Amino acid sequence: MLVPLSWLLEYVKLPEPVDAGEIARTLTGIGLEIEGIDRVGHEITSVVIAEVLGIEELTGFKKPIRYCRVSTGGPDAERQVICGATNFSVGDRVPLALPGATLPGGFEIGMSKRYGRVSDGMICSTDELGLGGDHSGIWVLPADAPLGADFAAYAGLRDVVFDVNVTPDKGHALSIRGVARELSIAYGVPFTDPADAGLPDWIDADGESYPASIADPTACDRFVLREVTGIDPDRPTPLPMLVRLVRAGMRSVSLAVDITNYLMLELGQPLHAFDRSTLTGPIVVRRAAPGERLETLDHVLRDLDPDDICITDSSGPISLAGTMGGLATEISGASTDLVIEAAHFSAPGIARTSRRHRLPSEASARFERGVDYELPLRASARAVAMLAELGGGTALPGRTLAAAPIEPATVTMRADHPDRVAGTSYGAATVIRRLTEVGCEVRADAGTLTVTPPSWRPDLTDPNDLAEEVIRFEGYERIGIAMPRTVAGRGRTAAQRLRSRVGRALAGAGFTEVIGDPFGAPEDLDRLGLADGDDRRRAVTLANPIRDSEPLLRTTLLPGLFKAMARNAGRGFADLALFEIGNVARNRPRMPVAPILPVDRGPDEHEVESLAAALPDQPRLIAAVLTGAREPAGWWQQGQPPRPADFRDAIEAARTVLDASGLRYQVRSGRPAPWHPGRCAEFVLTDDGGQVVLGHAGELHPRVIKAFRMAARTCAMELDLSLIERAAAALGPVQAPAISRHPVATQDVALLVGADVPAAEVEAALVAGAAAAGSVAQLEDVRLFDVYTGEQVGPGRKSLAYTLRFRAMDRTLTDEEVGAARDAAVAEAARLTGAVLRGS
Amino acid sequence: MSAPNNSYDPVRVAALAPDEVDRMTAEALAAIAAAADFDELKQARLAHQGGRAPITLASAEIGALPPEARAEAGRRISAAKRAIAEALTARQADLEAERDRRVLIDEVADVTLPWNRYPAGARHPVTTLAERISDVFIGMGYEIAEGPEVEAEWYDFDALNFPPDHPAREMQDSFWIGRPDGAGRSGLVLRTHTSPVQVRSMLTRPLPLYVVSPGKCFRTDELDATHSPVFHQIEGLAVDEGLTMADLRGAISTFVAAMFGEGLRTRLRPDFFPFTEPSADVSMECHVCRGASTEPGAPPCRVCRSQGWIEIGGCGMVNPRVLIACGIDPDRYSGFAFGMGIERTLMIRHGVTDIRDTLEGDVRFTAAFGVEA
């Protein structure tokens, strides 16, 4: 909200000299954050009030041009100026910028020759003086404007405007009245309530005005109508009012509209003016009936919702309460008899209506934050009195008041509650004084305060609200700093530690972490080649996505990584290894709607479950992509190309993650999308419940690579980190191995197997065979040191060469013992995989 | 001299004559000294120390001397052998030293040649900064709490005292989740802040409760240099008996000291959040200029824009209505909460100027942070 300082000073007596910067700091310090201080009008110099003495119409130009003789009063005060506007006459008083004058925006006026005449200054419009409005018209001043006087001072153009960021709880501060009151409390200086100012003596006069009633007291509990007749719609808005409206960020429309806006800004009470002649029958405040429509001021015909609060007459809805008036009853340039409405509507009701129709307005902003329910009688009286006075009409003294009872809420709290919240000692006297200053009625009784907040503070409902009033006016700087308490925390969970560990492991392996786009396009799922029943097709949809083309939440991290890869490639980085740890979301079958639980008590177990049941699956995944060279190019390659990343690097990345988890897992070949069916490793965890697939790694399917326009042979891996975290959390602490101090015995074996036999199975068989033999010769390590295919082994076969390391716990092994253990290992490999010992 | 011996053989004994022994010794020492490499030294060793060396042959003749002459001749031969052995050892050492010297010179390499055969990876600074901040609070005894990103409205708003039709709900522009069948409301939202984790913590953890919750949040802001529809927050929550705003300030001051340096003042100013009452925004003294940039004529400070203070987050005392919605007795317990943006902290602490850098995945950006922010 824009707040001119001059307006505030009308109601707060601040000590001189007034320092705008200090006022801003003070207001910010009590919770009215000043986001900007605009020192307006101070640049205006040498603009004075002049009278038009004569007008010479120049001809022969594209538009009418006047050469005017003007005087600023006194001898030798006549000048001749060129003017392109025609809305003034001889005898009018106008603002005149003299040669050497400066106008808003630093625009300087000099003596100039235009249209063949010497122009000795410029007659100004409101726009040229920084008040906006119609540029084509000269600002014609009242006849009593003093000739020769400094115009900026006369019109009050020099001011300081504060931009106040009013938080949603402080509806009262959406008015000069509210800000002035806060300022007076902060400075401890007197405050004059504008709600008491300018009231006509007939304010309480009896007698009905235009008939009205409230049909739905949950929609409205105060509704006041007053009438004024015979106003002259062409009367201008008085200069000071106009300047204030503009400084507060509003546009001048017409006297009647300006008055209602002015009072809304000053008091915080939105007002609405109806053209009396357009009303038919008594007014009723009610919710809309099904099927009712209303054409609002913005010429939009709106279907009303049965929850909408509307003002109706016998013709039906004529206004959307507190939001926007109807077109049919709008006041026009011909309206002379007005009915002024001032009401107190349901805050949530107005919030819903304005939201439903996307009609945020100055009025709705105030109603939804809460308006002083004692204002309608006063604000309407002042409006009618001002319209009568300034518009030359007659105020009808009576008023219509439809009202539902309002019970002022009271809050009971311990007198030391603010002390206990702040950790500071204010004392009961200070607490009572501050609350009283805010406008509360406070009754103290044996350490307990019964507090009745004022009608303008509907936000004060709880003891903590009252504590905040005390604390903020006493100053947040009074709050001390206590040493943190000693708390028994258990550190990170196993899952949290694992997550850092795998991140560091992948970074150590040369992968760079990215935060991928969490949103996705349905087409991405097609590009991945996912089958219809694939889990990753069960994407959660946003009702209001940022981009309509990306309405889904991601179900896999891969497309986001592809995007990051493409972006890096576009910036000249072709060799990439990226990874991400992030959540995805997948709908579950038959998900119920999440209920809105009560908030006046904690939910029971069943209610918590009902919320959990409504949420989609949200596993945490870890994924990586590789493209280009795995190792950077360097001089050591002696002209050879650097080694490209391939599926084995992707598989190794997955192994890096799994090894960091400490889990024992199996690897086998897999065939799911989006991987190359012959170059995809599947990682499997075997536990009591059977086998769980943890994820996949390998080269991407050529079609996927093409669909995402990636470099050939791009590789990727994706694992379910939630599953890994859960399984790893069940592992106990690492148990130390028994270290034998006896000599090692190594045996190399070369095994011939079918070309399609996975090496992992051969190795597993060797390990199992050695273990099953129960020999003292324990197989300490198996290392595959050669894989050979070719002539020497024949077609369809391959040779796998292993080094087996045997050792005994208690002695040096004999050759016979080692040989027997080796034979047992090989025999099991032969049995399970058809391996044949080569060279035997 | 002793009396002549009958078996005396003048030819054979000539080798043991002092002159002859001196000559053999001198010859040996000269050969050893002249050995230019290990081969020549080996030859010299064979010639002057081996079984056929003159001195060796001479020592075999000692028995031929009359008994009274043997002792002296033996001493003479021994001294000669010792001199030869010492000379050999010394020369060996000299040659070895010379060889080592030469080898070390020959093997000089350019140690500035790059050997970066393995690519360098990095963790994202949002990840590592969240860990770093968490560590500060873990040090104070807090634990890390987590929650889902697709969240029930009740957790994200209602339980946090955002009334259904209150303008406070408009403070956070939400992504709403559609029903899988496309019809009607789902009651779900992409969490707009990490505060729903506070609610979940209060519902599931025993009291007293001290947690921090880092995580991803979503609001319908268009992406620009300072806004993003996806961002990260970290929030702290303490619920205990007798907690006050002074405790809140203590926690925040400890955090500021750990992350930005000792001795920086903090400042609270009133603000509004539905889930805290009273609420405040938190600023800290600028860690770069420490307020000096606000002095007249001082050089400007880019970090605090010469304000002297930097806003780092929001905080407040947990609104008792939130405690009630979580089944906690507000007459017995009070709480405080604070929150900050991780991207914002990156901007303050690490000079990030464009939030898009954190989201684009440019490897140059992330690489600069290594594995710890």
Ligand SMILES: [Zn+2]
């Ligand atoms: Zn600074």
